Amino acid sequence: MSVTTLHRPTHRDALGLLEAAFGDGRMVTAFGRCSVDYDGRASSELGPGDRLVVCKPDGTILVHTDENRKPVNWQPPGCVHRASVRDGQLRIRSERSSPTERLDVAFERVEQVTAYEVSDRSDLRLTGSEEDLRQRILDDPALVEPGFEPTATERETAAGPVDIFGADAEGRPVVVELKRRRVGPSAASQLRRYVEAVDEEFPDEGVRGLLVAPSVTDRAAALLDELDLAFVPVDPTANVASEGTPR
Amino acid sequence: MSVTTLHRPTHRDALGLLEAAFGDGRMVTAFGRCSVDYDGRASSELGPGDRLVVCKPDGTILVHTDENRKPVNWQPPGCVHRASVRDGQLRIRSERSSPTERLDVAFERVEQVTAYEVSDRSDLRLTGSEEDLRQRILDDPALVEPGFEPTATERETAAGPVDIFGADAEGRPVVVELKRRRVGPSAASQLRRYVEAVDEEFPDEGVRGLLVAPSVTDRAAALLDELDLAFVPVDPTANVASEGTPR
């Protein structure tokens, strides 16, 4: 049976389905009036209301209200779920250690509980990531500037890995930081850290820093200017499918 | 009726429930074998598999597999959902403009569709945030250092707002950046930006920068040291309820 649903179950009946589903790796949804209590990296309390609770076989639990993409409460994968009935409430508890975290959902009324057998072998294929932008630039380094020659990606420095490292037409070291979207001050600071680290490796070689992104905010532009770092605009919507670009 | 469920519905019956629920602000879940196509800030494709789709009345849509806290695909609040039947598939399309984004979920088989009436007036109360840490320090500035005198919070500078601004025992300007958890290089850079901005406001006054957090990574510690910024450890699990701390 792929889907098992209980409509307005007694707490005891709901408990039975939850325990069975937790035991054999099914996904579960429970909807009803509940309160939520969380304690771990932070602490939270949520008074009574109607919410949709999703328990995944990997130990994830999500509590969704009628608003927002983010669950109002949750536990990440790796937690252990248990259900119980106490004080006239159906409770779902999810716990983990390192860090120690606990989530309690207490239903005073359960409208519906459903267990799902899930089979999903497909992987998401996503394009438009920073990784894709990097590949575009490696395929055609002139997108950065004429004469740019990449020599390494994710090159390690004392300040962390540089997205693209290379040399310009005059042979000067170039640090490139890539962003797939409009950047603010933090990206400028990140580039600065890398440039300073590389500068210590190549003293007196005039290391250059380039921030490659679709656009920059005013504050970031001012910061780049002050730090002698350059912004290089790239079209974020360029066709990724265009392979075989001549070098 | 608080919950309406269709078990193994025909596409046409599922469509009817979806349209009714989208029309009157109910939350919906649909479970079945589906493929997903997304195009917007990025693009993605997801082949057939069993997933749980959640549509919220605020325009959010979530596509959840059996793993992870993050939906495999989604749209944020503010989107418009529509359902249709074409080519033997039940389709749910969610769109928005600015930015232009489109999500298509195509079910070849629907195991269950449910519409929920949701009523939730409770607000989440969360403790342990950076805001709470700030309040603790304002209540007892000696947590930062003896003689520290806060004069402003969220004080504006050319580089952005400073968490806590004040003066030390010798009257020197102090910039405090707060983090509720262990910090890495980016927090050190952020503090640096603020200190440099304030330094331009108070030349030759020796502006100090303090990073107040539970702990720092090695790289961040080295960076702070290099930049003459200080790290001040704070207990992240201190009791927030202890008000009335003497000043």
Place this chain on the structure above:
DNA sequence: AGTTCAATCTCGTGC
């Protein structure tokens, strides 16, 4: 397990 950084980040706040 810890570090670092990307993310269709999301979300709130302020301008």
Place this chain on the structure above:
DNA sequence: GCACGAGGTTGAACT
């Protein structure tokens, strides 16, 4: 709307 920064960020890749 945009900008900026927090987040129980999550998640992945690497050490």
